[in-house]
Amino acid sequence: xxxxxxxxxxxxxxxxxxxxxxxxxxxxxxxxxxxxxxxxxxxxxxxxxxxxxxxxxxxxxxxxxxxxxxxxxxxxxxxxxxxxxxxxxxxxxxxxxxxxxxxxxxxxxxxxxxxxxxxxxxxxxxxxxxxxxxxxxxxxxxxxxxxxxxxxxxxxxxxxxxxxxxxxxxxxxxxxxxxxxxxxxxxxxxxxxxxxxxxxxxxxxxxxxxxxxxxxxxxxxxxxxxxxxxxxxxxxxxxxxxxxxxxxxxxxxxxxxxxxxxxxxxxxxxxxxxxxxxxxxxxxxxxxxxxxxxxxxxxxxx
Amino acid sequence: xxxxxxxxxxxxxxxxxxxxxxxxxxxxxxxxxxxxxxxxxxxxxxxxxxxxxxxxxxxxxxxxxxxxxxxxxxxxxxxxxxxxxxxxxxxxxxxxxxxxxxxxxxxxxxxxxxxxxxxxxxxxxxxxxxxxxxxxxxxxxxxxxxxxxxxxxxxxxxxxxxxxxxxxxxxxxxxxxxxxxxxxxxxxxxxxxxxxxxxxxxxxxxxxxx
Numbered sequence: 220x221x222x223x224x225x226x227x228x229x230x231x232x233x234x235x236x237x238x239x240x241x242x243x244x245x246x247x248x249x250x251x252x253x254x255x256x257x258x259x260x261x262x263x264x265x266x267x268x269x270x271x272x273x274x275x276x277x278x279x280x281x282x283x284x285x286x287x288x289x290x291x292x293x294x295x296x297x298x299x300x301x302x303x304x305x306x307x308x309x310x311x312x313x314x315x316x317x318x319x320x321x322x323x324x325x326x327x328x329x330x331x332x333x334x335x336x337x338x339x340x341x342x343x344x345x346x347x348x349x350x351x352x353x354x355x356x357x358x359x360x361x362x363x364x365x366x367x368x369x370x371x372x373x374x375x376x377x378x379x380x381x382x383x384x385x386x387x388x389x390x391x392x393x394x395x396x397x398x399x400x401x402x403x404x405x406x407x408x409x410x411x412x413x414x415x416x417x418x419x420x421x422x423x424x425x426x427x428x429x430x431x432x433x434x435x436x437x438x439x440x441x442x443x444x445x446x447x448x449x450x451x452x453x454x455x456x457x458x459x460x461x462x463x464x465x466x467x468x469x470x471x472x473x474x475x476x477x478x479x480x481x482x483x484x485x486x487x488x489x490x491x492x493x494x495x496x497x498x499x500x501x502x503x504x505x506x507x508x509x510x511x512x513x514x515x516x517x518x519x520x521x
Numbered sequence: 522x523x524x525x526x527x528x529x530x531x532x533x534x535x536x537x538x539x540x541x542x543x544x545x546x547x548x549x550x551x552x553x554x555x556x557x558x559x560x561x562x563x564x565x566x567x568x569x570x571x572x573x574x575x576x577x578x579x580x581x582x583x584x585x586x587x588x589x590x591x592x593x594x595x596x597x598x599x600x601x602x603x604x605x606x607x608x609x610x611x612x613x614x615x616x617x618x619x620x621x622x623x624x625x626x627x628x629x630x631x632x633x634x635x636x637x638x639x640x641x642x643x644x645x646x647x648x649x650x651x652x653x654x655x656x657x658x659x660x661x662x663x664x665x666x667x668x669x670x671x672x673x674x675x676x677x678x679x680x681x682x683x684x685x686x687x688x689x690x691x692x693x694x695x696x697x698x699x700x701x702x703x704x705x706x707x708x709x710x711x712x713x714x715x716x717x718x719x720x721x722x723x724x725x726x727x728x729x730x731x
Contacts, residue, residue: 338662388595398599423596447585455581458590462601475589482587503579513585 251495253374258340262320274471276364277355278321295363303369316341331359349434350374356408377492379433381507384412388424400465418478427472429488434466438493443470484511
């Protein structure tokens with residue numbers, strides 16, 4: 220074997236090692252993301268008879284703990300506070316949020332000890348969503364379970380749902396009041412939205428409210444743009460106000476348009492994942508495209 | 522040895538951009554625009570192809586023709602103050618009948634049709650305020666199932682605390698969401714004779730994401 224062969228072999232070995240290192244590195248970064256739609260669809264109700272009883276008990280106990288219920292609310296479950304030190308920091312104790320069921324990700328019985336991990340997606344009456352992934356370790360007794368450890372982390376979708384509403388601007392409305400919290404702003408937008416096809420002829424002042432309906436990670440970015448081009452992410456940002464309500468983000472584009480004109484105008488919402496996603500998945504993506512004129516309404520749906 | 526380590530280090534530096542480029546390139550091939558057809562609804566919830574919308578021409582400095590940004594007295598002052606959602610607001614929204622208003626979604630013009638509001642209405646019913654209790658949160662049981670309560674008269678139920686049914690949730694529904702969530706609910710779960718056995722049944726495999 221000559222020097223040249225050695226060099227080639229060296230290069231090949233080095234390249235394989237580097238590739239392995241990179242793959243490991245890529246796989247380990249990020250990881251707090253979830254496909255919420257799939258998670259909701261495939262969740263199993265905690266009253267489903269096919270679900271093992273200890274899974275029901277452990278999942279329900281975790282849910283109740285997240286909601287702030289003390290130990291003892293579920294008969295048959297021992298759940299000391301010290302076993303779940305991080306639950307209070309999750310901030311998911313929202314009134315009105317419900318969980319359809321649980322997605323069991325991993326279930327490992329070992330004798331009487333069980334390790335269970337799963338997903339829960341919370342939804343509320345306004346169609347807002349937030350998710351958590353939990354890990355529960357417990358011991359099975361004759362008539363119940365004894366929880367030894369619970370940890371919960373929020374999970375986020377990299378492709379959140381977006382809703383948009385076009386609202387005629389009303390100078391008399393107190394903007395501080397309606398934008399004080401997310402629910403108030405959403406209520407204002409929905410209550411005052413007018414279909415584009417029913418907006419009057421002529422240039423008038425409007426607000427285009429675009430709501431990200433899935434809770435977003437703090438370092439993720441919401442971008443609101445208006446553009447005459449449909450097929451690109453590009454657009455004008457200077458007329459956009461960005462609001463962040465504890466992870467529920469809103470982009471408001473404010474300005475004068477003539478909805479009945481032949482102008483091509485689209486409102487766009489881009490979502491750029493933050494540290495919750497692997498670094499290579501953090502590119503901004505167009506999540507919402509809305510036609511602002513009668514002409515562009517049809518185009519946006521194509 | 523030192524030589525090999527040095528080579529690996531250099532190769533990491535050299536191959537890094539190449540690897541990342543290839544990663545992105547592999548995702549570009551799709552090219553579909555489900556993201557850009559977005560709108561409301563569940564259209565875009567898919568993590569499988571996270572980079573197909575790499576920005577090409579990000580921000581435009583000039584407003585598009587047909588649009589004029591607000592200025593002067595019309596300048597908006599929207600400002601998020603708190604993130605917590607008061608339950609009372611939900612009540613208020615329902616009483617205003619917000620669900621009958623228009624709602625835009627990805628269907629374009631259909632977005633403003635009555636079907637959208639019907640959808641919202643059914644969605645609202647699903648999560649109606651009276652149902653927004655913890656019982657619903659753990660599966661939608663909203664009333665006491667007396668058959669599921671333990672039969673104290675039988676030996677096995679007394680000795681082992683075993684219920685006739687696999688699972689029951691006893692609820693005491695109260696009027697408001699906040700009350701139900703914070704104090705208005707008692708939940709009781711009972712184990713069954715099949716409790717331990719059920720842990721290893723094959724049905725479980727169907728529930729675990731493969």
